Amino acid sequence: MAxxxxxxMSGFPELLPExxxxxxxxxxxxxxxxxxxxxxxxxxxxxxxxEVLTSKGADEKEIYALARLFAGEGESPDxxxxxxxxxxxxxxxxxxxxxxxxxxPFRRYQIQKVWRGERPQKGRYRELYQxxxxxxxxxxxxxxxxxxxxxVIHRIFTEMGIGDFVIxxxxxxxxxxxxxxxGVSADHIADTLRTVDKLEKIGRDKVVAELVARVQLDxxxxxxxxxxxxxxxxxxxxxxxxxxxxxxxxALFAQGVDELRTVxxxxxxxxxxxxxxxxxxxxxxxxxYYTGTVYETKLLAHPELGSICSGGRYDDLASxxxxxxxxxxxxxxxxxxxxxxxxxxxxxxxxAQTPSRVLVTVLDPSHMSDYLRIAxxxxxxxxxxxxxxxxxRVGDQLKYADRKRIHFAIIAGEDEFAAGRxxxxxxxxxxxxxxxxxxxxNLTTSDx
Amino acid sequence: MAxxxxxxMSGFPELLPExxxxxxxxxxxxxxxxxxxxxxxxxxxxxxxxEVLTSKGADEKEIYALARLFAGEGESPDxxxxxxxxxxxxxxxxxxxxxxxxxxPFRRYQIQKVWRGERPQKGRYRELYQxxxxxxxxxxxxxxxxxxxxxVIHRIFTEMGIGDFVIxxxxxxxxxxxxxxxGVSADHIADTLRTVDKLEKIGRDKVVAELVARVQLDxxxxxxxxxxxxxxxxxxxxxxxxxxxxxxxxALFAQGVDELRTVxxxxxxxxxxxxxxxxxxxxxxxxxYYTGTVYETKLLAHPELGSICSGGRYDDLASxxxxxxxxxxxxxxxxxxxxxxxxxxxxxxxxAQTPSRVLVTVLDPSHMSDYLRIAxxxxxxxxxxxxxxxxxRVGDQLKYADRKRIHFAIIAGEDEFAAGRxxxxxxxxxxxxxxxxxxxxNLTTSDx
Numbered sequence: 001m002a003x004x005x006x007x008x009m010s011g012f013p014e015l016l017p018e019x020x021x022x023x024x025x026x027x028x029x030x031x032x033x034x035x036x037x038x039x040x041x042x043x044x045x046x047x048x049x050x051e052v053l054t055s056k057g058a059d060e061k062e063i064y065a066l067a068r069l070f071a072g073e074g075e076s077p078d079x080x081x082x083x084x085x086x087x088x089x090x091x092x093x094x095x096x097x098x099x100x101x102x103x104x105p106f107r108r109y110q111i112q113k114v115w116r117g118e119r120p121q122k123g124r125y126r127e128l129y130q131x132x133x134x135x136x137x138x139x140x141x142x143x144x145x146x147x148x149x150x151x152v153i154h155r156i157f158t159e160m161g162i163g164d165f166v167i168x169x170x171x172x173x174x175x176x177x178x179x180x181x182x183g184v185s186a187d188h189i190a191d192t193l194r195t196v197d198k199l200e201k202i203g204r205d206k207v208v209a210e211l212v213a214r215v216q217l218d219x220x221x222x223x224x225x226x227x228x229x230x231x232x233x234x235x236x237x238x239x240x241x242x243x244x245x246x247x248x249x250x251a252l253f254a255q256g257v258d259e260l261r262t263v264x265x266x267x268x269x270x271x272x273x274x275x276x277x278x279x280x281x282x283x284x285x286x287x288x289y290y291t292g293t294v295y296e297t298k299l300l301a302h303p304e305l306g307s308i309c310s311g312g313r314y315d316d317l318a319s320x321x322x323x324x325x326x327x328x329x330x331x332x333x334x335x336x337x338x339x340x341x342x343x344x345x346x347x348x349x350x351x352a353q354t355p356s357r358v359l360v361t362v363l364d365p366s367h368m369s370d371y372l373r374i375a376x377x378x379x380x381x382x383x384x385x386x387x388x389x390x391x392x393r394v395g396d397q398l399k400y401a402d403r404k405r406i407h408f409a410i411i412a413g414e415d416e417f418a419a420g421r422x423x424x425x426x427x428x429x430x431x432x433x434x435x436x437x438x439x440x441x442n443l444t445t446s447d448x
Numbered sequence: 449m450a451x452x453x454x455x456x457m458s459g460f461p462e463l464l465p466e467x468x469x470x471x472x473x474x475x476x477x478x479x480x481x482x483x484x485x486x487x488x489x490x491x492x493x494x495x496x497x498x499e500v501l502t503s504k505g506a507d508e509k510e511i512y513a514l515a516r517l518f519a520g521e522g523e524s525p526d527x528x529x530x531x532x533x534x535x536x537x538x539x540x541x542x543x544x545x546x547x548x549x550x551x552x553p554f555r556r557y558q559i560q561k562v563w564r565g566e567r568p569q570k571g572r573y574r575e576l577y578q579x580x581x582x583x584x585x586x587x588x589x590x591x592x593x594x595x596x597x598x599x600v601i602h603r604i605f606t607e608m609g610i611g612d613f614v615i616x617x618x619x620x621x622x623x624x625x626x627x628x629x630x631g632v633s634a635d636h637i638a639d640t641l642r643t644v645d646k647l648e649k650i651g652r653d654k655v656v657a658e659l660v661a662r663v664q665l666d667x668x669x670x671x672x673x674x675x676x677x678x679x680x681x682x683x684x685x686x687x688x689x690x691x692x693x694x695x696x697x698x699a700l701f702a703q704g705v706d707e708l709r710t711v712x713x714x715x716x717x718x719x720x721x722x723x724x725x726x727x728x729x730x731x732x733x734x735x736x737y738y739t740g741t742v743y744e745t746k747l748l749a750h751p752e753l754g755s756i757c758s759g760g761r762y763d764d765l766a767s768x769x770x771x772x773x774x775x776x777x778x779x780x781x782x783x784x785x786x787x788x789x790x791x792x793x794x795x796x797x798x799x800a801q802t803p804s805r806v807l808v809t810v811l812d813p814s815h816m817s818d819y820l821r822i823a824x825x826x827x828x829x830x831x832x833x834x835x836x837x838x839x840x841r842v843g844d845q846l847k848y849a850d851r852k853r854i855h856f857a858i859i860a861g862e863d864e865f866a867a868g869r870x871x872x873x874x875x876x877x878x879x880x881x882x883x884x885x886x887x888x889x890n891l892t893t894s895d896x
Binding site for chain 2: 003004005006007008009012013014015016017020021023024035036037038039040041042043044045046047048049050051052053054055063064065066067068069070077079081082083093094096097098101102103105107108113115117127137140141142143144145147151155265266269270271320321322323353354355356368369370372373375376379380382383384385386387389390391400403404
């Protein structure tokens with residue numbers, strides 16, 4: 001028989017067990033914190049109808065459609081489905097479809113894979129996890145919801161232990177109002193926003209050049225814009241400064257400043273320290289979709305990752321699927337990219353290749369029922385364990401425990417069973433204890 | 449703008465939030481118990497190369513391939529990938545690819561979606577969750593691993609509370625040995641196994657007819673086979689009876705009886721009561737893949753679901769991908785089918801539409817920072833909560849809590865903040881308490 005030699009699939013990440021356990025721990029932290037803030041889980045199918053996915057005119061080249069691998073003679077392989085490329089379009093379709101059965105504001109989270117037909121390159125995946133939360137209102141949605149997003153994110157990244165990070169908050173109304181006040185014509189405001197948003201990528205000179213050459217702003221105005229967004233005063237000083245500007249005569253600018261103040265105060269009351277969030281006038285998020293608050297998150301030791309968590313406020317979630325106005329605010333963690341990079345960098349540390357905390361060794365197979373009962377007792381007490389069922393001397397069995405980095409080994413033979421005293425070996429310290437089954441079970445739960 | 453009216457996608461199940469929470473609870477129970485038994489999580493990409501998926505000659509019509517939705521002019525939409533239809537082929541490919549980095553026996557679990565291009569019908573899904581565990585040896589694998597599978601499954605279904613179930617265990621060597629001893633020729637044994645396996649679906653008469661007409665067995669031998677497999681004595685009585693049969697002269701039969709005895713004793717030592725497992729000589733699992741122990745699981749009140757959890761022992765996991773012999777044993781829960789059916793039947797009960805245990809109502813928006821601090825304290829104490837950020841009198845806010853079935857509401861205005869005493873309302877009993885923030889947080893954690 002011909003062997004098909006398996007090889008990795010470029011762009012489709014796959015982890016070894018010890019890495020997968022770290023990745024799953026990240027997902028657990030994200031889930032727990034999403035739920036702590038009252039976001040409820042939903043899951044949409046991996047596919048949507050093609051017309052749903054392309055309703056917005058997304059970059060169509062990036063979508064994977066489903067085709068029947070072996071369509072019959074004369075049958076088309078085409079199906080009506082394609083894999084979703086984000087979780088926002090599926091959310092919009094979900095809410096539009098089920099809105100009569102949901103209670104609004106609807107706070108949902110979704111942790112799922114998305115697929116993108118990208119040309120694979122370092123850090124770009126064709127299959128990746130996204131972890132999204134959104135709060136959706138029916139008709140309206142209170143501004144303070146915007147303060148919840150950074151607060152949840154802050155709890156998550158703190159608990160994940162990925163190092164210092166800063167959540168950067170801005171408001172698109174404020175930017176739009178400022179550009180309007182400067183005399184940028186309504187037609188050019190969106191383009192100005194998009195161009196200034198590239199500042200960190202391409203630098204001030206190139207942004208000014210683009211604003212002048214392509215967007216056709218005065219060089220003086222382009223300069224004023226760049227000076228304005230570069231202001232990096234601390235939160236309160238910046239808010240005071242903004243409120244003192246002549247641009248406050250612009251109603252949109254004034255509204256933006258006011259929203260930003262409310263959101264910043266809320267973020268602080270929700271426990272995010274000033275060291276971990278900032279108002280950053282440079283960020284605008286390229287997407288026209290966002291209308292008010294916008295977020296990005298920078299991991300200080302890993303700027304090459306770009307924003308590890310982004311989002312914002314939007315006026316209308318599902319305009320392609322319903323006439324009902326559904327405003328919302330949301331944020332998204334691109335988990336695969338972050339977690340895999342930080343596992344590779346050693347920031348997220350891998351540990352054992354197994355969840356087993358205890359290996360029950362087998363010295364005397366005639367006592368197998370005893371070994372199995374020990375395992376069953378450990379499990380009932382919530383201690384993960386396995387029994388060594390293979391042939392091998394106790395030395396080989398302990399070597400197995402070592403290789404899998406199992407914390408404890410239980411060792412018992414004829415004598416131990418006769419005395420009702422089992423031996424417990426701590427594989428990390430080499431320390432040995434003896435005790436009854438109950439005592440041993442206790443030791444494995446209490447000793448860290 | 450034209451609205452695309454969203455509609456459900458047949459064969460792609462989608463749950464409402466209160467159902468999703470029950471579904472996720474099932475997954476949590478499965479994960480926790482898999483890990484308690486020392487199975488480590490892995491996750492493979494949703495796709496494999498087409499030649500990997502078709503290596504076994506699977507029913508090719510059921511596979512969804514990935515195609516680029518918008519390939520450029522003159523470009524083929526084809527890709528080299530297709531969605532996996534089970535988790536066994538991906539496991540085989542994973543182990544073959546990574547075997548030098550794994551420690552054997554390798555005990556892994558995998559909880560992922562699989563896709564099948566089926567014509568949709570009631571209870572048949574195109575996208576569904578499978579939850580698999582397998583123990584894989586390198587060269588050999590101890591028989592007692594076969595006893596772990598029913599033990600894990602027993603813990604899971606007991607904790608899920610799906611009602612009475614019976615795990616049915618058999619051994620294919622025993623059946624093959626018996627048929628050989630009866631004189632069924634080697635060529636016809638596999639076909640005999642497959643045909644007898646249909647017994648519960650099509651009944652005794654049709655099986656006998658098929659065995660005679662198609663498999664060309666003597667009618668007397670067909671009758672003996674059907675009598676043999678119908679023997680439903682209790683475990684120990686059946687094992688004693690089998691060991692007394694003249695067929696024990698057949699080495700394969702004797703080995704099968706011996707294996708079955710060892711596995712049954714192990715299952716019992718691992719804590720599975722006699723009421724919940726049985727030896728059932730009728731089951732053989734259709735797949736030629738299995739070589740020894742086989743399992744099926746019957747949910748007594750829902751026979752229409754068929755086997756809710758099946759698996760068995762195999763000699764060689766990855767013969768298509770490596771020359772190295774990798775024997776294993778595994779079992780799989782088809783979760784989507786079971787959970788969705790049992791949610792619809794009301795066996796798995798839905799509860800709140802949100803994880804929030806507490807709603808922090810807002811009486812006086814000038815105290816917003818206090819409300820946010822209350823929420824933050826609750827979350828830090830592990831209590832899921834949300835703040836009501838929308839406009840609305842307290843009555844509307846409590847109605848919102850009711851509709852989402854949130855257990856508690858915290859109510860505080862000017863007077864309460866001045867006195868440092870918050871009000872807590874139990875939304876289920878109507879009972880009200882007052883206390884400091886710490887006392888209130890405590891009440892929400894302790895009161896069930």
